Amino acid sequence: MLDYAAIQVSMKGWMQTEPATKKELEYAAKIPPGMYEVYSNKLDVALDEARTVFVRTGVSSLLRSGDLVVGLHNAKGDLVTASCGTYIHAAIAQLPVKYIIDLHINGNSNVKVRPGDIFYTNEALVGGLHNPDQIAIMPIFFENELIAWSSAAVHQPETGAIEPGGMPQTATSRHDEGMRLTPIKIAENYEIRDDLMDMMVNFISRAPLMQEIDVRARCTATDKLRHRVLELAQEIGPEHLHGLFRKMIDAAESGARARISSWTDGVYKSVAFVDTTGKDETLLKVALSVHKKGDSIHLDFTGTSPECDGSYNTYGHGVAAFLATYLYPYVFYDLPVSTGTLVPFTFEVPDGSLLNAGPEKSVCNCVYLGRSVISLCFDAFTRLLYSTDPARAVAAPSAHSGGGSFKGTNSIGTKVADGFSFTLNTDGQGARHDKDGMNAHGFFYSPWGKTNNLEDFEEHGIFLGLTRRHFNDAHGFGKYRGGVGTQNVNVVLSGPVEVTSRGKGSRIPHDNGVFGGYASTSLPGISIIGSNALDLLKNGIDFPVSVREMVVDKSISGDYRFERINRSNRTLETGDIWITLSSGGGGFGDSLERDPADVLSDLNKRLISEWTAKNVYHVCIRDGVLDLNETSKLRTAELQSRLSRGTAYGTFSNTWSKQSPPIPVSTF
Amino acid sequence: MVSVEITPYLDINLDSEMWVCSTCDGDLVACDSNYKIGCAVAERDPSEVHHSEIDSDYKFAPDSNWCKIIEFYCPHCGVMIENEYLPLGHPITHDIDIDIDKLRKKISGNSHNLRVKP
Ligand SMILES: [Zn+2]
Secondary structure, three states: OOOHHHHHHHHHHHOOOOOOOHHHHHHHHOOOOOHHHHHHHHHHHHHHHHHHHHHHHOOOHHHHOOOEEEEEEEOOOOEEEEEEOOHHHOOOOHHHHHHHHHHHHOOOOOOOOOOOOEEEEOOHHHOOOOOOEEEEEEEEEEOOEEEEEEEEEEEOOOOOOOOOOOOOOOOOOHHHOOOOOOOEEEEEOOEEOHHHHHHHHHHOOOOHHHHHHHHHHHHHHHHHHHHHHHHHHHHHOHHHHHHHHHHHHHHHHHHHHHHHHOOOOEEEEEEEEEEEOOOOEEEEEEEEEEEEEOOEEEEEOOOOOEOOOOOOOOOOOHHHHHHHHHHHHHOOOOOOOOHHHHOOEEEEOOOOEOOOOOOOOOOOOHHHHHHHHHHHHHHHHHHHHOOOOHHHOEOOOOOOOOOEEEEEEOOOOOEEEEEOHHHHOOEOOOOEOOOOOOOOOEEOOEOOOOOOOHHHHHHOOOEEEEEEEEOOOOOOOOOEOOOEOEEEEEEEOOOOEEEEEOOOOOOOOOOOOEOOOOOOOOOEEEEEEOOOHHHHHHOOOOOOOOHHHHHHHOOOOOEEEEEEOOEEEEEEOOOOEEEEEOOEOOOEOOHHHOOHHHHHHHHHOOOOOHHHHHHOOOOOEEOOEEOHHHHHHHHHHHHHHHHHHOEEHHHHHHHHOOOOOOOOOOOO | OOEEEEEOOEEEEOOOOEEEEOOOOOEEEEOOOOHHHHOEEEEEOHHHOOOOOOOOOOOOOOOOOOEEEEEEEOOOOOOEEEEEEEEOOOOOOOOEEEOHHHHHHHHHOOOOOOOEEO
16 A cells, blocks of 8 residues: 555655665776776766657657756666756656665565566656656666666656646645656556556646657657666676666765865855745745755755645655755766765755645645755855855856746647746856856756747747847846846737746745845736737837836737736637746845946846946946946945944844734744 | 955954954954844845836835845945845844854864965
């Protein structure tokens, strides 16, 4: 019988590497000179190849954009190395593999693991973050010995949930989320079973073709990797391969420990706030204390709010996935993507909190909660790293931009369900100690992810794109500013179309700036219902396509609606305008120290407004020309204003502590 | 006297055991407490920093009923050392708490990777 509580306990143990066996250590010691360097590289090349095959055989938007991972695991399930894609599964890819081993190899299940099998799962309790994460897992047998596993995971933009798009904003429990499969054996004897494929397609009936093709893509990727691993086993023998796996996992751990040892011991804290449960407005808190001591780090999330009755919750293992999303690209960029890298980290995540929700809770929007955890990691680790490694100190990337999804039927009668990947994959990066964050750099969950081309998006035949460009004044200001996010304006060509948009932070931002840099701003969810944009286009009449101009100027007629950015499912008709925005990264350092020439450059590139140049940067620009003398006076005056408005900490605390927000922060 | 750079705006002076503003060398507060206690502190409406532009419940700036920007300045020179966006009344975060003994040990070791001012 499926025992949720037992699974959640087991998962904690499965986060760590399995102990090395005597045999493995012997094999590792016997690796001849040069073999580690050559063959660890060959394995990485094999993984990259499998990932490329994966991208080219699938169809859904996140898959095509490269937001995926292919992993190689040893026989015990530990992740040896991976090709990303997204780092999010790098920390947790081993969980469903270990679940299968525990149940079907070590347990008394009547399901056996045999050559040619492929297991398939999207149950977040046993791995993955939420049920859009579908994962194929294939055992690799060499002459009847199980020597390794391959895995391939990617987010599927449709799950058969109560709203299209797999991440329903109105979900309140697991029962609203659609298909949730504990690992099933989708393939036997190297063939995908038609009955189980039909079962899945039946669940995902909003986008059946996409489901079938993408299942096959995942399976193809795992099999491609299996082929390559077997070639290598043939070449050097399975003992050397076992030894190589052990050495790679151990090298990852010792590399991580050496890096951590070089940092300054102490406790570093950050807090973030979440203003939505998905379905309602609320005020939730996520708290992190990073305790760095010697060569290990303890992450304590005590102080985090209780689990909520919406969908902005996550299971406990999600926390490690979010940490990995920060660590690998920024701090461990040169270490293997392996379970070993995360061994020095321990976690305290209160039971029943937002970050360690019970099995009945909805977790389908956990990635938005995860954005807060990631933001906290940037914030706390940047404070930890600056004293020894300033080049790694960076403000958080955009953390509350709204992607979203749509479902409709185009003019030739094809059913389409997909996502708005543009704003999602064009977030701004956080500022660094010596430079601005990169504009529209991508999706921090998936550094390799690319946005789709406008033409690809329009090919669905549902929307016409009006604007895809940088979004001004939304990033975090500072001595170095956050990378600028984007704005995406689309008009419905073929209504009715169901749309939903996700995100958070319309009331309170949380992707902090650092060391006096400001956070990126809050964003509204904007739509223009019954717009005349299509008529204007037909008649060749020009109109502003920048969102800020559009909503101030209102030269497009229609009903302008401003809501929170996460908007639950609704129906748009032909001519309605749907806007998605991303905010940009956090700033770094005092805005008064920003080079006035850079402020002018930002203004000329329309990344900031004159308002911001004047009120935030205190720079004087007249007719496009900098006045440095006047700027210097303005800045000196602002320093004086700070000293006169600033009060002693005690005096401030006395008045501050008496205030309260309209909704109290949710606590245990 | 040995000062160690902890942030772009803060040093820890290991002789006086004080947080020190690295812009003006002014003392803030003992280094075993929250450096924010030694700062001049101001509460600001988010729309003073983020151009809200539209008059709506949901705009291009955080909601000032929900949160404020708390700014921490050096009380001597006015440089902004840090800021936080907090719900009204929420306790200030003690974000950096260095293990001073370990820092001292590290500095006295043969090789270290800290930036030190004599
Ligand atoms: Zn100062």
